[in-house]
Amino acid sequence: MSDLGYDDVKSAWENELENEGLQDLGDLRLSKMIAYLSSVRLSLATTDAEKRIQADMLTQEALNLEFMIEDLLNLRRQKILKSVISGHRPRGDMTLAEEELYNRAQRAFDGHSEFVKDSLAGSKPKKKKTSEDVKKSETPSDSETIEYVTVRFLRQISDAFLGLDEKTYGPFKKEDIAMIPAANARTWLRDGTIIRIVAEEDLSE
Numbered sequence: 429m430s431d432l433g434y435d436d437v438k439s440a441w442e443n444e445l446e447n448e449g450l451q452d453l454g455d456l457r458l459s460k461m462i463a464y465l466s467s468v469r470l471s472l473a474t475t476d477a478e479k480r481i482q483a484d485m486l487t488q489e490a491l492n493l494e495f496m497i498e499d500l501l502n503l504r505r506q507k508i509l510k511s512v513i514s515g516h517r518p519r520g521d522m523t524l525a526e527e528e529l530y531n532r533a534q535r536a537f538d539g540h541s542e543f544v545k546d547s548l549a550g551s552k553p554k555k556k557k558t559s560e561d562v563k564k565s566e567t568p569s570d571s572e573t574i575e576y577v578t579v580r581f582l583r584q585i586s587d588a589f590l591g592l593d594e595k596t597y598g599p600f601k602k603e604d605i606a607m608i609p610a611a612n613a614r615t616w617l618r619d620g621t622i623i624r625i626v627a628e629e630d631l632s633e
Contacts, residue, residue: 431460432457432461432463432464433464436460436461436464437461437464437465437493437496437500438496440453440457441496441499441500444503445503448507449507449518450504450507450511450520450522451504451520452520453500453504453521453522453523454523454617454624455523455614455617455618455624456617456618456619456620458523458618459618459619461497464493465497468489469490471486472486472487472490504522505526505529508522508530509529509533511530512530512534512537513537517530521624521626523617524577524610524614524624527575528575531575574609574610574611575611576607576608576609577607577609577610577624578624578625579606579607579608579616579623579624579625580603580604580605580622580623581600581601581602581604581605581606581621581622582602582620582621582622582623583620583622584600584602585599585621586599587599589612591608591609591612592611597612
């Protein structure tokens, strides 16, 4: 059972709604929101058919939670994209998926800005990639396709593991800091094994 409840989800949603800037939301907190929604759905599924009032209350709670979580994430997406356009990194903590959204949108925006500059300078557009070029750029061996994240370990990881980039990482002691592939970090971020560290220069952008 999640140690986070309905009021916590509502508070996070209202804070995001009422404030212009991106509010703090980490992977662990979001995973607890999802876990609470799942627990409400499970309670509804196991409620006896005769208990109509209880079932109706659980149904409404689940619907409210679904709306608030979806709207929360959509609001955050809009703020992140707005930050890219304005040229400033969001001040609030982002989930790993949001960080990836920001980075990819920033690269796309920078690429388009370069296109505009080239057009004004009278330069020829860069050569369009062939299907073979696209295939090569999408291979896992291309380090540019792999996102990395700097993390601090809050629990010991006794065994080494193979990263998505086919490099070996670990073991790690509690409080160790390391840069690992984002894909390998996702589960640990959600269960509180690690936390992300954002560089000061990133926050000052």
